[in-house]
Amino acid sequence: MxxxxxxxxxxxxxxxxxxxxxxxxxxxxxxxxxxxxxxxxxxxxxxxxxxxxxxxxxxxxxxxxxxxxxxxxxxxxxxARQQAEVVEMLAAYGDSDLICYRATSPVELVKKQAEAWDPLVDWAESVLSAKLLLVEGVVHVPQDAQAIARLKAHVEALDTWALTAFHDLVSISGSLVIGFASLNDFYPIDVLWSLSRIDETWQAEQWGSDEEAEEMAARKQYDFLHAKRFYDLSRRDRAI
CATH class of the missing domain: 3.30.2180.10 (ATP12-like)
Structure with a gap:
C-alpha cells in the first residue's frame, strides 16, 4: 500500500x-x-x-x-532526473522577464512599475552581469544574447534543491530576476511577492477584485513564500 x-x-x-x-x-x-x-x-x-x-x-x-x-x-x-530540461525551461524566462515589459499608460502605472522594477533591473546588471532591455508594451522583443547566456549560467549553477525552489519562484512570479533576487535576499520575500504583482494590484485598485481571483492569488502567494522557505531550509547547516 x-x-x-x-x-x-x-x-x-x-x-x-x-x-x-x-x-x-x-x-x-x-x-x-x-x-x-x-x-x-x-x-x-x-x-x-x-x-x-x-x-x-x-x-x-x-x-x-x-x-x-x-x-x-x-x-x-x-x-534531479531532468535537471538540464528544467534549467532550459527556467532560463527561457530571462528573454521575456516580467520586469522588462512596461506599460505606456496611465502615468501612475508607469511610475509604479519603474519604482518597483528599476532597482531589480539595476541589480541584475550589477550582480548577475546581465544588462536587460526594457520594452514598452507587451510585444516580445528579444534580449541581448550575452545577457541571456549569463543568466542561464547562473541557473545552471543551482543544485537540485535550489533549482526546485527556483522553479516555483520564477514560474509563479513570471520573472527570472525576481527568482534570483529571492534566493539572494535582495528584498524580503513578501516584498518580492508584492513587486511581482504590480499589474494585478493596479487592476484591482481600479476595477476591484473578485473572490476567485483573490483565492488564486492567495494560493500563489503561499506557494511562492513556501518555495523560499524550502530553499532556506535546504541551505541551513548544509551537509552535502
Whole structure:
C-alpha cells in the first residue's frame, strides 16, 4: 500500500543522519518518494520540517498539508532526473522577464512599475552581469544574447534543491530576476511577492477584485513564500 494512501500507522516520525544527507523514518521505516526512492534531503533542518508534517497527520495522509514533503519528492523524483530540461525551461524566462515589459499608460502605472522594477533591473546588471532591455508594451522583443547566456549560467549553477525552489519562484512570479533576487535576499520575500504583482494590484485598485481571483492569488502567494522557505531550509547547516 502506498504511504500516500495509507492511514497513519506510525507513532513517531524521526530524523536520521544518512551517508549523503538526512532521512525521515516512521517508527524506523524509511520514508520514500512516490517513485520509491529514499527521501533523503541535504540538511537536518529540512528533514525536521518534513518529519513535523508526518507527525501532524491524523487518519489518512493528506499530501496537501505536507508542502515540504511534496517539494522534496519533486526534487528527487523530477528535478534531479531532468535537471538540464528544467534549467532550459527556467532560463527561457530571462528573454521575456516580467520586469522588462512596461506599460505606456496611465502615468501612475508607469511610475509604479519603474519604482518597483528599476532597482531589480539595476541589480541584475550589477550582480548577475546581465544588462536587460526594457520594452514598452507587451510585444516580445528579444534580449541581448550575452545577457541571456549569463543568466542561464547562473541557473545552471543551482543544485537540485535550489533549482526546485527556483522553479516555483520564477514560474509563479513570471520573472527570472525576481527568482534570483529571492534566493539572494535582495528584498524580503513578501516584498518580492508584492513587486511581482504590480499589474494585478493596479487592476484591482481600479476595477476591484473578485473572490476567485483573490483565492488564486492567495494560493500563489503561499506557494511562492513556501518555495523560499524550502530553499532556506535546504541551505541551513548544509551537509552535502
Amino acid at each position: 502506498s504511504e500516500w494512501k495509507a492511514k497513519r500507522f506510525w507513532k513517531e516520525a524521526g530524523v536520521v543522519e544518512e551517508e549523503n544527507g538526512f532521512g525521515v523514518r516512521l517508527d524506523g521505516r524509511v520514508v520514500r518518494t512516490p517513485a520509491k526512492a529514499a527521501l533523503i534531503v541535504p540538511t537536518r533542518a529540512l528533514a525536521q520540517a518534513i518529519a513535523a508534517e508526518w507527525d501532524a497527520q491524523e487518519g489518512k495522509i493528506d499530501p496537501k498539508t505536507m508542502p515540504f514533503t511534496r517539494s522534496a519528492n519533486a526534487a528527487i523524483d523530477k528535478v
